[in-house]
Amino acid sequence: MSLFSYARPKALREALGLLKNGTVALAGGTDLITLVRHGVSRPQRLVDLTGIEGLRGWAREKGKGVRIGALTPLADLETSAELAKLLAIVPQALRDAATPQLRNMGTVGGNLVQRNRCWYFRDEGVPCWLKGGDRCFAVDGENRYHAVVGANECWMVSPSDLAPALIACDAEVEIVSSLGRRRIPLSALYLAPSGKGRREHAIRPGELITQVRVPEKALARRGTYLKAMDRKAWSFALVSVAATAKIGRDGKATETRVVLGGVAPTPWRVLAAEKLLDGSALDDNACLAAADVLLKDATPLRDNGYKVTLARELVRRALRSLVTA
Numbered sequence: 001m002s003l004f005s006y007a008r009p010k011a012l013r014e015a016l017g018l019l020k021n022g023t024v025a026l027a028g029g030t031d032l033i034t035l036v037r038h039g040v041s042r043p044q045r046l047v048d049l050t051g052i053e054g055l056r057g058w059a060r061e062k063g064k065g066v067r068i069g070a071l072t073p074l075a076d077l078e079t080s081a082e083l084a085k086l087l088a089i090v091p092q093a094l095r096d097a098a099t100p101q102l103r104n105m106g107t108v109g110g111n112l113v114q115r116n117r118c119w120y121f122r123d124e125g126v127p128c129w130l131k132g133g134d135r136c137f138a139v140d141g142e143n144r145y146h147a148v149v150g151a152n153e154c155w156m157v158s159p160s161d162l163a164p165a166l167i168a169c170d171a172e173v174e175i176v177s178s179l180g181r182r183r184i185p186l187s188a189l190y191l192a193p194s195g196k197g198r199r200e201h202a203i204r205p206g207e208l209i210t211q212v213r214v215p216e217k218a219l220a221r222r223g224t225y226l227k228a229m230d231r232k233a234w235s236f237a238l239v240s241v242a243a244t245a246k247i248g249r250d251g252k253a254t255e256t257r258v259v260l261g262g263v264a265p266t267p268w269r270v271l272a273a274e275k276l277l278d279g280s281a282l283d284d285n286a287c288l289a290a291a292d293v294l295l296k297d298a299t300p301l302r303d304n305g306y307k308v309t310l311a312r313e314l315v316r317r318a319l320r321s322l323v324t325a
């Protein structure tokens, strides 16, 4: 483990001032500290955000939807009966994320920009492409948990359970730096690493996520999150599906969103698949046709073809549950 200095500012402005080159933000530390211990991340300084009170908690804001502070512990969202009534898909997505202890420590901002779980990336001794090497070892190696679609030079998968659920609710993230603030769709936070960038997230050095916002309109939709795991606890998604839609009195869906986790380097969404579902009764045939569009570009590796079959069926079940709930 390399040496680093540590600061715990009390105000956002102070934190932003400290975020210079070689400095990394620390929230719950459940991901970052492991990476530092294993030598995958070598910050010169950690800026601990947990002393900044204003970034914790969530609220419904009249006419403006739901605002969630970046430092809110995942457990606060998972266990809130009030949030379950407003935005059930969020507690549902978190129920099977990590463990109760990790959900107590882990925060919303940290969960959204946690690094991927590829074992080649996380092994200090492996010079994988994402760490500056010249190839992705998953392509010819152990690849049962890797991407089946959307990968370029790097076949890792986006690990967050919260991200697909919030993207299916049209969430936006607010990002601040000492130069100002910007708001982007949460989906735009995720990059399939390629070219010179080799980045998983669009967040730039010196920037922090301060909050996530779900628009009022999305609260009128039904939502569901399904996650397939290879054991029942402490497990990342093999495949997950977040689906939301407005269901009319005639039983037809509008404003449909379907986002997959665990299959691509980013939460995976294909607008043409969602378009296909708008106006449909979400019957089996419509759901499977949409799944086929979502997965049409899939090119599985040697050991992960099962993800395509699994995703297709999970998409069907998630969408069906919106009408049968």
Ligand SMILES: Cc1cc2nc3c(=O)[nH]c(=O)nc-3n(C[C@H](O)[C@H](O)[C@H](O)COP(=O)(O)OP(=O)(O)OC[C@H]3O[C@@H](n4cnc5c(N)ncnc54)[C@H](O)[C@@H]3O)c2cc1C
Binding pocket: 024, 025, 026, 027, 028, 029, 030, 031, 032, 033, 049, 070, 071, 074, 096, 097, 098, 099, 102, 105, 106, 107, 108, 109, 110, 111, 112, 113, 114, 115, 159, 160, 161, 162, 203, 207, 208, 209, 210, 234, 235, 236, 237
């Ligand atoms: C055994 C295990 C199992 C897990 N299983 C799951 C799972 O099933 N599903 C799932 O979704 N997750 C899972 N996780 C991941 C876990 O949810 C994350 O580790 C946690 O959410 C990260 O939050 P944190 O606050 O601890 O982040 P930290 O570890 O403090 O930080 C993680 C990253 O986020 C950055 N960061 C933190 N806050 C901000 C901010 N406000 N702005 C900008 N950057 C920021 C940090 O710089 C760092 O790069 C698992 C983790 C472990 C260890």
